Amino acid sequence: MIADGVEDEEKWLSAGIAGLQQNAFYMHRALDSNNLKDALKYSAQMLSELRTSRLSPHKYYELYMRAFDELRKLEIFFKEETSRGCSIVELYELVQHAGNILPRLYLLCTVGSVYIKSKEAPAKDVLKDLVEMCRGIQHPLRGLFLRSYLSQVSRDKLPDIGSEYEGDADTVMDAVEFVIQNFTEMNKLWVRMQQQGPAREKEKRGKERSELRDLVGKNLHVLSQIEGVDLEMYKEIVLPRVLEQVVNCKDDLAQYYLMDCIIQVFPDEYHLQTLETLLNACPQLQASVDVKTVLARLMERLSNYAASGAEVLPEFFQVEAFAKLNNAIGKVIEAQENMPIAGVVTLYASLLTFTLQVHPDRLDYVDQILGACVKKLSGREKLDDSKATKQIVALLSAPLEKYKDIDTALKLSNYPRIMEYLSDGTHKEMANVIVQNIMKNKTCISTAEKVDALFELIKGLIRDLDGDSQDELDEDFIEEQNYVARLIQMLHSDDPEEMLKIIQTVRKHILTGGRKRLPYTVPPLIFSSLKLVRRLEGQDESVSGDEASTTPKKIFQLVTQTIEALTSIPVPELALGLYLQCAEAANDCDLEPVAYEFFTQAYILYEEEITDSKTQVTSIHLIIGTLQRMHVFGVENRDALTHKATGYSAKLLKKPDQCRAVYACSHLFWLDDHDSIRDGERVLLCLKRALRIANAVQQMSNATRGSSGSALLFIEILNKYLYFYEKGVSQVTVESIQDLIKLIRNEMQGETSPSDPAADAFLASTLRYIQFQKDKGGAVGDKYKLIIV
């Protein structure tokens, strides 16, 4: 009958546990009454439950653990028996009368453990006897558990150095010999399991074997814990013997698992000193073994070891670890032609991590690894396998994280070559990693040549690569472009010549970006250029004799051409703002014609391109504000520009907008720090015109709504009056201010006027200001005292 379901298996397990518990119960009674004969009888019956073939490894382990716990009680009893005068040697013979071999051997191991403790015979003899006797069980599952029982009970009785069971000579060797023999036998049982049973259950057997693997691997753990296995013994005996078993068993599951065990259970120092032996075993493994994971784990371990402290690094140099690993990886890749590219990249990424940790100063090693990777990638399609992509991003990110400096990566000739093999999406992702690395480490990139290389490297962000020119601007895109903008701001050279070259280089790259990107990339470049202009500002014109040298004029030409690139998009309000910024910079350089030209460009945009009324309002205030600060213009030019500006103001669509723009224009005629621009007449003209417009607003309101509008505009104008009055514009008189206040009060108290808390508060604080100035005393106070509210 075949137990084929989980349910059946549960049933078998409960039956086994029930039988075990029952016999254990009688065993306990025998133990409590010191009845050795019954104790042996019932314990043997109890252990018979382990003879089952119906349980999977997990369930068998449950049953085994229960038997195991019971045997500990029996072991204590045996110990007590010997102290009561029963000879251990006799006991050792006596348990061998059990009828079935499996219970017999469990009992033998249990007594054997007491035997060794009694020290009546050398530990090594007892152990040798036990490990030989266990050959009696050739059923893989039962044999594996029996041997792991032996391994467990002997664990603290091995005759290793410092142990109380240490004998006279060569005792560590005895311990090692015992464990290796047990390991070898267990591995044989484990491997043989694969060949047993019908072929259709191959997969199931693989799974079961996989569950059992730790029983075999455990022996290696025991070996690593034996006191006295020094490097010498590991190198000469332990590793060769274990590897011999691993290689010769020719079983891929066992080979893969045991290699991993060796790497994990033995110390790093040992691996370094035996690297060649370990690596030489790799090509001898079955072709189906996942050697790359084995090697990757080895390198990961060694990298962590190298990271533990600089004092261990000489160990790595001494054994030429890099050369050996590099060589081994090359061989594995060569041997396994069908290795997927993700595997290849994983291996190189592990080696790179190792190299960065152990040889941070050897850029040539790093480049060599990248070069080897390029070689494997060449002749292939661009990568689009997600696993390989992930690995390659890890590979390319590692040097950036280590050196925290893109400068170093730019020195790696193979770095950009690998980028070529990335799919467009990955290329972009990698470019983002690079840019963010620069941001994070505040790396300064200071030559045009490096900038050129960098922008070529991150071209996925700079321009549309083949076939991805979707038009929508999603959040990611905007974020990326903002990063590029920040990057442009970070490029800097102290040498103006070089800085100009950098600007030209960036310009060359960003102009390929297309209409989606230019609004993000042009502004930072303009500001970067203007920063350079301001740096040159302090310098004398005498340098400009040299034609090749960097002059503000030259930069302004470049800037003009750059802004012009925006006209095709179009983003007129952005371009207008940039022209005004340039005009101000030209003003500071005393370049009147240049400044005038920038203003002209801004005005043309205003007249021809900016049609939206809201944009017109913000633009006109920008124009007025900029123009107000200009001092470079002669009377004629200034008149022409102010005239236009006031004209634009009066022509805005909404009356309140007109009003505010017009009173803002008043500032164009009175500059505090400029004696030549003090035209009180025209200031007053602007204010009066603003008042007229405000009046018109009220009338319109009365006509259309039957109530007057807010007095807010009047109060704003009053504030302008007060400003110019305080500045000493004689045309602004006390009377005109008092009249205006009266007018405002009338407006606010009229029957049809609406209540407006904002206007009330504004007026109140304006009046408070007047009072405050009065109280100040002095010249200002005297002036304000004349105003009677």
Add this chain to the structure above:
Amino acid sequence: MPSRRRALLKVIILGDSGVGKTSLMNQYVNKKFSNQYKATIGADFLTKEVHFEDRLFTLQIWDTAGQERFQSLGVAFYRGADCCVLVYDVNVMKSFDNLNNWREEFLIQASPTDPENFPFVVIGNKTDVDGGNSRVVSEKKARAWCASKGNIPYFETSAKEGTNVEEAFQIIAKNALKNGEEEEIYLPDTIDVGSSSQQRSTGCEC
């Protein structure tokens, strides 16, 4: 009655890979320490005899693999545990964060009769590293967690220097003993003189 069964106390040590479970056990049982990192495979135990209240007990201390891939057979050995020791590395936050997982996993798998009162002990190991400068889990934080889980006793140790290891295991033994006294007792349904196991077994007669 000083029954034979009660003379054995089973202790399970759990925690992330590399926190020093094997080192703690080796320091306590063998008074030895090695700086080298060696992974543990599967689970096994060392024993140590302890005197407690004039009685002799055998402490069975189970060391376990922190790496999941070296725990292929599952955790049947949790069964019958009298105390569970949760270990973390005071220099690694993640190992502390994982204590909760280890605790819950243990309670699910071992299913003790009274999970609320099952004795745990928490150990923060490697206090010696870098003179304590690389420490990232504060004692206060660890104690707060222990308090929130039913006042779990807490110890800070250095397996390397042997600091506090003995003290921690004394409490572990004491609490294991307290737990062990409430163990269930098996009684067979029927009194059966012979054994039926032979009939149930299949396979060869070995």
